Amino acid sequence: MALRYLTAQLAQKIDEELMSTAGAFSLDQLMELAGLACAQTLATVYSKEEYPRVLVCCGPGNQGGDGLVAARHLGMFGYKPTIWMPKPGGKDIYQRLQTQCDNMKIPTLAPSQDTSSLRDALARSDVVLDAIFGFSFKPPVRAPFDTALPLIGSSGLPIVSVDIPSGWDVEKGNAEGLGLDPDVLISLTAPKEGVRKFMGRHFLGGRFVTKTLEEKYNLNLPEYPGFSQIVELPRPTEEGQKL
């Protein structure tokens, strides 16, 4: 049975179900596990010896929260993260996650519409964690992200994208060529339609989906190894089929 790729609507539905009274997960819990999976993915591919300086780019929504959690864990793993979060989300949880990073002495660039500080930070980084847009993204890309994406893309740095590479359509992928071109992708819960043909290293995280939920939506998730929070997916063939 093939792994299922989710539409934006189904991804939203599963997320709501996990956090409903029936699913009983709190956003704190899911974000903690998601962010940990992101940090572990980056650490699996890019060693802290060769790629110590991680620029964690956070969007204004829940994916920005995953990025903040990942930044903290990367700091714990011995990396030197820096956070770029130009439009901090309004929810209380973002403020708490930000404070946790502040307490770790992880620097955050001052929020600004101006991307010159981003440009400087890119020049001082070894790898980018792209936690800008998630499965709720709808075009167009708004300021300051419209100027940020080309800057990040042309930096020459390796990019690890969370869930859906920023600028990609959640279902149609990078058809218009406006999005980032990541080397590594970490899909959360289940991969989205838009990344079906992603040819880089592709990991899955979100080891909190119950068998019941998996069967209800025919997700056909792969087995995670041992007690890892992530599993690497096989690369697709040219036809978009998994080997």
Place this chain on the structure above:
Amino acid sequence: MALRYLTAQLAQKIDEELMSTAGAFSLDQLMELAGLACAQTLATVYSKEEYPRVLVCCGPGNQGGDGLVAARHLGMFGYKPTIWMPKPGGKDIYQRLQTQCDNMKIPTLAPSQDTSSLRDALARSDVVLDAIFGFSFKPPVRAPFDTALPLIGSSGLPIVSVDIPSGWDVEKGNAEGLGLDPDVLISLTAPKEGVRKFMGRHFLGGRFVTKTLEEKYNLNLPEYPGFSQIVELPRPTEEGQKL
């Protein structure tokens, strides 16, 4: 610099500091990471092939919550956990964590003062996760735990204890001989005074303590390997010193 062993009071203080406005952690976050560390410790020592049936014994306090989180992760790892939680705690979070386990089809023995169901469950288990009492424990051991501890202790099953083996004084250890005699211990945040001479395999979890907090309290924590959530501590010599 030697690892610091915490008094009950200091353990309490650090916990409060982590969850204060300044520390900014939620109980959900800390419990998720603590429970994950417990599950990973058990999985490191007892393989799911040889020890699939884990009896997770949960107390009425926060440590019971760690146990519920661990049970869920053990289920995710492919173990067959069963929960014994005779006095479910009143906090909303315990109910949510319990629901998450229910959704995983992890059975929970009916709460009861009678320990006959515990006796039966022990006979059908391969290993025990002891999440009954934590660092807030003060003697005496109350019913039904007073009859449960001898039952668990005489079961012959290997025991993994969380933070402080149940029945031990947090600072004086098992001086009175009334507590469990675990094979494995997972200390959270930092080990407690009472386990200084613990001779089994001893792990540390709680990779959320900032350098600032560590230095403020002279914790002298060891380095965690890679992106693991646990680190094994060296065994003490006869004098209670770490090798």
